[in-house]
Amino acid sequence: xxxxxxNIRKAEPGQLVRVKWRxxxxxxxxxxxxxxxxxxxxxxxxxxxxxxxxxxxxxxxNQYRSxxxxxxxxxxxxxxxxxSPSYLASGMGEHVEGVESGFFCPCHGSKFDVAGRVFQGVxxxxxxxxxxxxxxxxxxxxxx
Ligand code: FES
Numbered sequence: 001x002x003x004x005x006x007n008i009r010k011a012e013p014g015q016l017v018r019v020k021w022r023x024x025x026x027x028x029x030x031x032x033x034x035x036x037x038x039x040x041x042x043x044x045x046x047x048x049x050x051x052x053x054x055x056x057x058x059x060x061x062n063q064y065r066s067x068x069x070x071x072x073x074x075x076x077x078x079x080x081x082x083x084s085p086s087y088l089a090s091g092m093g094e095h096v097e098g099v100e101s102g103f104f105c106p107c108h109g110s111k112f113d114v115a116g117r118v119f120q121g122v123x124x125x126x127x128x129x130x131x132x133x134x135x136x137x138x139x140x141x142x143x144x
Contacts, residue, residue: 003144005136008071014089018076021143025076025084026131028141031069035089035101035114039063042099046117053126060130065115073133073141074116080124083107103128 001022011017011030019026040063043049051061059067066072078085085103088095092102095111096119103112111119116128133143 001144003142006141006143007139008141009139016087016089019143021075021131026143027072027074027076027087029072029074029087029114031072031101031114036064036069038100039113039115042113045096045099045119046113047120047125048127049117051117051127056127056130057132060127063115065117065127065130067133067135071141072115073130073143075129075131077129078105078107078110078124079118079126079128080105080108080110080122085110085112085128 004019004021006019006028008028013030013032015030017028051065076084083105085105087103088101090100092099095104101114108123110122110124112128118124118127131143133141136142
């Protein structure tokens with residue numbers, strides 16, 4: 001599959017931009033400062049907070065799981081059985097106490113923070129996959 005360019009210039013803070021890459025949904029989330037702050041507080045609720053599990057690019061092995069803190073890039077497929085999780089820019093607290101933003105998989109209730117890190121006690125075994133990507137310039141990400 002060919003690499004896919006994502007223009008992020010018009011992405012609003014908190015917005016999720018969807019593209020397709022190799023037939024898969026890929027998300028780019030422009031995270032707000034509040035979202036980023038939340039990621040520092042919840043390690044003890046996560047299964048693999050530092051992305052030590054395999055199959056992740058090296059730039060995903062940090063708290064933000066991203067090259068630039070503001071932009072989170074992920075394959076939008078649940079690591080349990082492949083459903084598409086819902087993005088909750090706010091309102092995640094209904095599913096995880098004390099957390100405002102993240103992803104919720106309606107199929108069997110898996111929960112991920114807004115860096116795609118899986119919470120403990122859910123069926124999904126792994127963090128959401130970060131695809132290979134890089135910044136061509138400040139406004140453009142190349143996925144693939
Ligand atoms: Fe997402 Fe099962 S496919 S929780």
